[in-house]
Amino acid sequence: MSETILKATNISKIYGKHKALDKVSIEIKRGMIYGLIGENGAGKSTFIRTIMGLITIDEGDIELFGETGMKGLQQARRKMGQSIETPALYPDLTSRENLQVQAANGGVSEREIDDLLRLMNISNTGKKKVKNFSLGMRQRLAIASTLITNPEFLILDEPTNGLDPSGIVEMREIIQRLVTERGITVLLSSHLLDELSQVATHYGILHDGNLISELSREELASVTRQYIELETTEVQQAVVVLDELGIRDYEVINGTEINIYDQLDDVANINRSLVLANVNVTRIGTTRQKLEDYFLQLTGGTTHA
Ligand SMILES: Nc1ncnc2c1ncn2[C@@H]1O[C@H](COP(=O)(O)OP(=O)(O)OP(=O)(O)O)[C@@H](O)[C@H]1O
Known part of the structure; x- marks a missing residue:
């Protein structure tokens, strides 16, 4: 542990x-x-x-x-x-100079400063002053300075x-x-x-x-995993076909919908097998519950994250 x-x-x-x-x-x-x-x-x-x-x-x-x-x-x-x-x-100093100021009392070497600039993807900012940095660059420099x-x-x-x-x-x-x-x-x-x-x-x-x-x-x-969403007017026959295909991980949602969590790369084959068995497929495709939907579900959906 x-x-x-x-x-x-x-x-x-x-x-x-x-x-x-x-x-x-x-x-x-x-x-x-x-x-x-x-x-x-x-x-x-x-x-x-x-x-x-x-x-x-x-x-x-x-x-x-x-x-x-x-x-x-x-x-x-x-x-x-x-x-x-x-x-x-x-704002009037470069990224290196900013780190040098931060490092002044800490006995931090130039090599370490180089390493921090590289780690934060700001080693190529050269003579550019911080006041001309993008927000992202400034944020990365801020993190670099805390790493001193x-x-x-x-x-x-x-x-x-x-x-x-x-x-x-x-x-x-x-x-x-x-x-x-x-x-x-x-x-x-x-x-x-x-x-x-x-x-x-x-x-x-x-x-x-x-x-x-x-x-x-x-x-x-x-909880936000990808699955195949199958819509059919013949759920019972569809389930028989899925069983024949060796698909075990699926969920019958209601009288017309099945979520399939297995064989996600095989949508075409599943569709073909269903059609060959005369199952009327009205819709089939992969989908994923969106993270933000999940979040709203947890928080009661009253507020926007
Ligand atoms: N100093 C304070 N005095 C009174 N209420 C405060 C104070 N600081 C925070 N709050 C209240 O406490 C609650 C939580 O605020 P907090 O800033 O922690 O939220 P947050 O999740 O960080 O949101 P944000 O992303 O807006 O910063 C809010 O209702 C806020 O109005």
Whole structure:
């Protein structure tokens, strides 16, 4: 069992009469990329800020790197990096100069700075000043500057916010690299489940201050898995054909619909077999439940993520 980096137990935070967090428990183990998902106001930033020690909690316990209590947490937080606000970047300096300023007291070598610039895909920005950077470049530089202290645990609040689709993909790749190349454990947040899909290893869904669901990447893939949607007026005969084809993993949805989770590459063959058996196929094709639909289903579909 790998080491627990963060254990938050029954954390509550109350603003006036409003419970921004209501007994939220989250455990993050070394090597995880934990994605905290929730619509605006769900409590993501509040949770992150309590972990950072920026706001106090009204109830619950926080354990970081096995440490608890004010003093212990203060020490443990030295192993953490965070990029939760517009970072203090110097607009008139280049990316390298910015990192040099950050590194000034830390004994960080030029080689390490080179490595950080490469890791964040900003090694080719040369003499360009930060004020002329795109949002994505600025965000990547901000992450690079938090890595100067060599954190073991990194917290990123909405790292994909405001980025265009290619910027989102790039950010995902970089986060992945932090884990594979540096072994950093990551907690990040987003209001869009889709944006963190493929990168997070675990997901926690926050809604109105409650953690309403927690699932692994594999579990998420299975609830939103791809399947063949078959529409027919003869469900019973269709089932006989599916059995003959050796298909076991299917679900009869209603009198006209069957979802097939097996032999996804064989739609044409399934269709042919059905037609040959005189089954009237009105529609057949592969489909996938969209992540955002799944999210809305979980949160009651009243709000948009
Ligand atoms: N300092 C504060 N005083 C009063 N209420 C607050 C304060 N900070 C947050 N809240 C409230 O707590 C709830 C959770 O806010 P939080 O910022 O954690 O949500 P979020 O999920 O991070 O959303 P966003 O993506 O908009 O930042 C919201 O209803 C918000 O209005």
